[in-house]
Amino acid sequence: MRTQVAIIGAGPAGLLLGQLLSRAGIDNIILERSSADHVLSRVRAGVLEGGTVALLDEAGCADRLHAEGLVHNGIEIAFSGECHRIDLKRHSGRSVTVYGQTEVTRDLMEARAALGRPTIYEAANVELHEFDTAAPYVTFTREDITERIDADFIAGCDGFHGISRRSVPTAAFSVFERVYPFGWLGVLADVPPAADELIYARHARGFALCSMRSPTRSRYYIQTDAADKVEMWTDDAFWDELRRRVPADAADRVVTGPSLEKSMAQLRSFVAEPMRFGRLFLCGDAAHIVPPTGAKGLNLAASDVHYLFGAIRDYFDSRSEAALDTYSARALARVWKAERFSWWMTAALHNLPEQGAFGERLQIAELDYLTHSDAAASVLAENYVGLPY
Ligand code: APR
Ligand code: PHB
Numbered sequence: 001m002r003t004q005v006a007i008i009g010a011g012p013a014g015l016l017l018g019q020l021l022s023r024a025g026i027d028n029i030i031l032e033r034s035s036a037d038h039v040l041s042r043v044r045a046g047v048l049e050g051g052t053v054a055l056l057d058e059a060g061c062a063d064r065l066h067a068e069g070l071v072h073n074g075i076e077i078a079f080s081g082e083c084h085r086i087d088l089k090r091h092s093g094r095s096v097t098v099y100g101q102t103e104v105t106r107d108l109m110e111a112r113a114a115l116g117r118p119t120i121y122e123a124a125n126v127e128l129h130e131f132d133t134a135a136p137y138v139t140f141t142r143e144d145i146t147e148r149i150d151a152d153f154i155a156g157c158d159g160f161h162g163i164s165r166r167s168v169p170t171a172a173f174s175v176f177e178r179v180y181p182f183g184w185l186g187v188l189a190d191v192p193p194a195a196d197e198l199i200y201a202r203h204a205r206g207f208a209l210c211s212m213r214s215p216t217r218s219r220y221y222i223q224t225d226a227a228d229k230v231e232m233w234t235d236d237a238f239w240d241e242l243r244r245r246v247p248a249d250a251a252d253r254v255v256t257g258p259s260l261e262k263s264m265a266q267l268r269s270f271v272a273e274p275m276r277f278g279r280l281f282l283c284g285d286a287a288h289i290v291p292p293t294g295a296k297g298l299n300l301a302a303s304d305v306h307y308l309f310g311a312i313r314d315y316f317d318s319r320s321e322a323a324l325d326t327y328s329a330r331a332l333a334r335v336w337k338a339e340r341f342s343w344w345m346t347a348a349l350h351n352l353p354e355q356g357a358f359g360e361r362l363q364i365a366e367l368d369y370l371t372h373s374d375a376a377a378s379v380l381a382e383n384y385v386g387l388p389y
């Protein structure tokens with residue numbers, strides 16, 4: 001097979017890039033190792049920056065997002081038994097949209113199918129070849145037959161554990177990483193949310209987050225030890241611990257119910273530099289991971305796609321390589337700002353094992369300053385709604 005862009009991975013990064021390229025008349029094939037159902041079965045975050053919404057609009061698949069997404073103009077920061085609202089709209093002039101990543105992925109899959117563009121699911125043994133030449137190609141097996149795709153470019157959108165970054169000699173890139181000594185236990189339940197906006201709670205027992213997917217479906221998280229296993233937490237134990245960590249009035253509004261999904265996530269900050277190796281371009285989790293505290297994972301994948309789509313379109317429009325040559329630097333500049341913000345939110349709101357009593361006081365002072373200073377609240381607000389591309 002021959003195409004202009006071979007995309008590895010049908011997560012939000014790969015699907016969004018594929019949709020934008022297809023609508024620009026640039027041929028592309030997506031290779032995904034799992035089935036479509038498996039891709040859709042993953043429960044991930046769901047807070048979209050304005051830039052991500054604009055890209056989904058440009059990709060022509062934001063109708064359901066606009067119909068069902070919840071526009072939020074603020075978030076709550078809770079500590080010392082009280083909630084404090086950060087007015088995102090007042091401080092940044094912008095808002096965020098609460099709409100599950102699973103729904104974004106579903107909308108992108110349906111839009112791609114509607115365009116009749118090829119996605120090869122359950123593509124096994126994907127391998128990348130000669131991306132240091134002008135004629136890269138990808139091989140994979142399907143029903144035990146090895147197939148080949150020749151392309152002008154390869155987009156590695158295959159996530160943290162994907163083959164793309166692993167195909168690059170380690171000497172060719174630098175890794176920057178911080179692994180946090182705690183995890184998040186998340187529960188999805190068909191219960192009404194405890195509040196109209198998200199509550200980020202700092203508590204001596206650990207962090208907690210009250211989020212939602214719709215007026216009838218909620219998503220909650222609590223900080224746990226990194227070694228904890230999901231089996232160690234019954235639903236009741238989860239609800240009890242959540243209620244201990246949020247202010248009393250919010251705890252009273254928490255409606256409990258059976259968990260539809262319950263999963264543990266390790267918290268990590270990770271960046272691989274650069275994000276381009278010849279004709280191979282990395283996007284999204286394939287190049288960087290943020291702790292979920294700042295809700296930046298999906299939004300960073302989208303901004304990478306914004307830069308890469310523009311660069312590839314310029315190339316096929318005018319054979320200009322200028323934007324391709326600066327893709328990595330431009331994407332990484334925004335990635336590092338989101339890494340900084342996500343690390344800061346994590347450090348400000350989690351129980352850090354080594355912080356001690358002095359550290360706890362500093363955390364509370366930081367949150368007290370944040371919730372009583374317009375200058376500090378504006379810094380959080382402009383980062384939370386998304387820095388410009
Ligand atoms: N061959 C083909 N496909 C692969 C391979 C491989 N060797 N390895 C992984 N994949 C697929 C995965 O099955 C997955 O569907 O690549 C896709 C990568 O998708 P994501 O992990 O969702 O990554 P990305 O599209 O960059 O989206 C980033 O996802 O994890 C969240 O918080 C993160 O919100 C962020 C978003
Ligand atoms: C979620 O709704 O899953 C969510 C929201 C905000 C975050 C992380 C996760 O910071």
